[in-house]
Amino acid sequence: MSGEMIDRALARPVRLDWLDALKGVGILAVVAGHVWTRGPVRDAIYLFHMPLFFIASGFTLRPVSVPRLLRRLGASLVVPFLIFSLLLLSADFLIEHWRGVRPIFPNFAQGFQVILLSTQSTRGPFTILWFVPCLVLARLIWNGLALRWPDPSEWQWPVTILALLAGAAWWGGTASPFGLIAVPGALAFLWIGALWRNRAGAPPPRWAGLAAGVGSLLAFALLPPLAMKTGGLGIPLLSVAAAFVVTWTLAQALGFLPGAAVATLAGLGRMSLVIMYMHVAFIHYFAPYAPPAVLFVIALAGSVMVHQAARRYAPTRRLLLGARA
Template sequence: MENRGHQQAPYRLDWVDVARGIGIVAVVVGHVWTRGPLRDAMYAFHMPLFFLLSGMLSRAHPVGAFTRRQLISQMRPYAAFLILLIVADQSIERLKGHLPIFHSWPEDMAPILLGGFWLRGPFTIFWFVPCLMVARILFNVALNRWPHPLDRRWAVLLLPMLLIAYALGWWTQASPLGLLSAPMAFVLLWVGAVWPRMRWHNGLILPLGLLAGAGLSGLLPTLNMKVADYGAPLLSIGAAVAASLLIFRLSARISNHAGPLAALGRASLVIMYLHVAVIHYLTPYLGKPWLLALALVLPFAAYHLIGRTPLRRVFL
């Protein structure tokens, strides 16, 4: 990928935001259309895209300081949004004449603290951030030992990680805090870190496009990273990587003309936390196009509103 030198610096973050914007739209689409080929196409790449992007931006940091910073900066918004949605659900479901999702206290504290697999409905996406955080912490430990991701010694770690990822997915779907998917997330972080060191040439478009197309079209089983379902071994995750890399290339090309996508990308974490709740509560009343629009617009507005208040120190 042509991300070398000072000539790339002025627009690098712009294209990253565009790629995040494309990714978060795919996430929302996949949660509005919950079955069928469109849903499967979105699931074929949307979560790996975010792990790959994180890997591309990774650098080795002092382990202790990085770990503390990750725990505070990621788990504070996680807890804040989770508490906000739990409180909101208590009111919304009772107004609709239903019991809230969590209504047996203190027994319900167990699934709330376990998170991941045990959080459903408007909370279903809360597996992603803890999974990414733990994978990044582990990846940073490895980067401190082997700073160059093309060092052959990485194979000693990556091959067992792949085996563990598939073995865990075959064994169970139970995933406290989404950590069941952390081994595959680690591998994707490494792939993301390697990609900027590879020289791009247009001859890659055809093989990447064919592999991506096999995933997007349903020829390969789709992914569900939350429950560590990685489809056809290596092939489905390879198709996700291929699709994501082509999206990155497209994002770099259109970054100067994709302001709305970049804006969505900058708000992607808030959209990630809030969009499922919008879909969950409004599904009985609106059609899917309206759900898609509101699941993007309302969290996007919340992101900007929070950013203008002291609450940004808690939620952002």
């Protein structure tokens, strides 16, 4: 392949199957963490599962012009977020009326007020809706900083991240319009993902895998879970570093899986945003009627079915999946 062809190939967006597979692992952990809500397994999941998605997003980011970023975020994240929020609100009114149960919100106006302006208090089928507004805000801030400092290894990056984390800890507020309370942590993980991409070309030393595995086990045993939705980052800096170590270890572990397993995980990773939106609704409405293991299967399979249905038509691909026309 000529140098010109290589340049063109690198300029095109290319899916990284291993990164999709890593997100597949992450989304399985997210579903499991909302099915099994207590105990050491749940605590271990909450140490890394949401940081993993911010790290994976940071790995793929490149600074672009602000108008282009706004168009991209609007089409791929904001529009699907608003439509899924509307669908989930409508479903809650209909299902709870049918079950004779009071819905989470009395009307659409109050529902959207909480979903948009008080994400720290979302619950039931809406509990995960803090993630996308937080990601949008974090990406906007990251892009502004990356336009100024394109190399994530420049010294200004860690200084800025540390200042934001310290400011958030000092402020100690609980209000979270548009997921704002989680943005400092999200920005830290986006930066770590971008830094990882810059160093990914060099093979890690032989001892790195063993050290990361031991570090992950120690983190699971000793560190508290993260609660990013409400701004909780466990033991600051240490828990952030541990979340990356676990994520990196999982990425390395993918190399030991059969190709078919990696392909299946990559498929789930490409559906992860729809699964993120939908899985808690299936858990919420089926919880009184099914044991946890069955709930896990229902939540995962039901969300995959929603994704596959949305893929069938061009309008739903654009509106629900954020696909380009």
